[in-house]
Amino acid sequence: MEDVLRSLGFLCLGSRMKRIGEQLQADTQRVLDRLDVRIQSSQYPLLAALDRLGPLPVGELAQSLDVAQPGVTRSVALLAELGLVEVRPSDDDQRRRIVSLSRNGRRLVDQAKRDVWPSIENAVADLCADLSGPLLGQLAAIEDRLAATPLDRRAENAKVAAS
Amino acid sequence: MEDVLRSLGFLCLGSRMKRIGEQLQADTQRVLDRLDVRIQSSQYPLLAALDRLGPLPVGELAQSLDVAQPGVTRSVALLAELGLVEVRPSDDDQRRRIVSLSRNGRRLVDQAKRDVWPSIENAVADLCADLSGPLLGQLAAIEDRLAATPLDRRAENAKVAAS
């Protein structure tokens, strides 16, 4: 069966990148699922932003992640529900709500940085190894490689290789 | 403000590709809005598939676009509502429902192929021109270029240049 998106080339690059991104996130989710961490892979960038940049108001968090503000509001509500982040009003501006990692959030991030993120990073690096040349070709290679060996399998292998 | 996704590199490649893809789709939408048919840019790949491959049952359409079947069912229902595609049961298998372009759908695709798709393709090609090297670098370049000149502006310029 012809892969139409691929045949269309530049015309559908947006759909195609979105499709690959979703696949990567889904695979990453499967890696995270095995490690009894109960949040969606899409929440990690927010936690990583707080880890890297420290406590931030909602708007700046949105900027640093380059997503729209309502998305951050929703994620923060979810993570606060889970006790991973805390929210407090700013001292000098009652409109701002400062988001920070809670004690549990701090622990989760530290654990992830130690136990999980390295193997994901290795798996993706493996996926993208030795790619060069035009973008469309690299994307096609990534699609083919993912179809052959999903990211979560690559993460396992990386862990085995490291041990 | 630091771009956290970019700093995280391979770790958040999925989120990042999704983000770029969404941006491209949104920009493309703005180009397509100039056609008086008000359908979403995300529907065009399905129309293009029918154009390239001819009438297809729902499942094969899903395969050729590499999306899950329920997504196709929904898109087809929407496009049928708009009178752009037609659905008829297969002769030899009453489970299959064959989707094809209607007269109006045919007209829309022909018009798009003539008037719109080329300028989108040129705009994206322009966006990706002279990119080479590692994937992450190319993605960063695309993000920077998009921020500097959105895709719809590039499409305009391409049209001017062609005339």
Next chain:
DNA sequence: CAATGTTATATATCAAGTTATCGTTATGCG
């Protein structure tokens, strides 16, 4: 040939992004 299993599609629900808009709090100027 009836029971059982398989396949194709539809439906329901969820996830995570978007835009538009609203209420509240700051700010700035006449």
Next chain:
DNA sequence: CGCATAACGATAACTTGATATATAACATTG
């Protein structure tokens, strides 16, 4: 000072992907 405007975050509605499951038609086999 007081009011108009701007900024911040929350909420609503929508989009477009996903998965899980139900339904109906076909296939197989005992």
